[in-house]
């Protein structure tokens with residue numbers, strides 16, 4: 001398991017690796033999705049998540065202009081600093097750099113990890129979405145700092161994502177991944193049990209939080225549930 005991962009083994013900066021190690025245990029990873037936020041803007045959504053105690057925030061925005069994305073990302077950077085939370089930007093390397101994010105998250109069709117590293121430097125965390133063991137192994141080989149493992153259950157939130165990979169892939173990650181990882185895709189409070197039972201300790205959620213009547217309350221409840229599940233498995 002990744003808790004045994006030797007940070008000095010690959011000669012990578014310990015600050016980056018240690019940051020990931022500490023944040024990806026017993027945490028909820030909250031993502032923005034303006035399309036699925038019931039009219040609430042991304043900043044309002046992020047504030048509610050942070051107030052509840054969510055410690056990893058990903059800015060994931062598809063349809064806004066770059067100007068608006070930069071404004072929002074900078075605002076979220078400010079907020080995540082106040083709450084001592086990790087800030088990750090999805091897809092846009094330039095946006096991650098300009099907003100001084102802690103990390104950049106890449107999909108399978110984005111720029112390769114090594115090329116991204118050459119642009120973002122040694123301090124920025126690089127996460128990669130993976131949907132099968134071979135992709136996980138490749139991402140680790142290429143120097144990813146953490147993996148997305150999913151979609152565990154079926155989801156309509158991400159267009160063009162593959163079919164659900166199930167908890168088998170979560171189990172694979174728990175047993176094999178040498179770096180931290182986050183389970184993602186269709187995860188709700190009511191099915192978290194199956195994900196945690198298979199070894200997940202960091203859970204990513206979009207619509208379970210962004211679509212909630214009261215985002216802060218829902219996030220608090222999810223964090224409590226995660227704590228209970230982690231204790232008992």
Ligand code: 3NM
Pocket residue numbers: 129130148149150151152154155156157158161184185186187204205206207208
């Ligand atoms: N990435 P929800 S699934 C952003 O499997 C994203 O890589 C996925 O949304 C992956 O929590 C996904 O609403 C969407 O199902 C997750």
